[in-house]
Amino acid sequence: MPFVRTSINRKRGHTHHVHLVVAGGDNELKALAFRDFLRDHPEVAREYESLKRRLFSRDDAGLFVSQQAYAEATGSFIAAVTEQAVAQGYPRTATTP
Secondary structure, three states, rough: OEEEEEEEEHHHHOOOOOEOOOOOOOOHHHHHHHHHHHHHHHHHHHHHHHHHHHHHHHHHOOOOOOHHHHHEEEEEEEHHHHHHHHHHOOOOOOOOO
């Protein structure tokens, strides 16, 4: 079964944004590592939230014209956190403490 991630953004005129990846594949493991790391490190989660809020404010002002522009703006943060998470043994599994 594929890993599915969704989000809702009614301000852009659509209600969902879906990511599909192969279960057990590299993209799934990276997404889970990022998620688990944010859950274990609330200060990093707040930093990510702050970044997203700033970008969303810009988006509302018309400066971000596409989902791609938003993804590019958050990409370096996500990549850095994901790299750190994987280096520390994320994602957590049922057998990982």
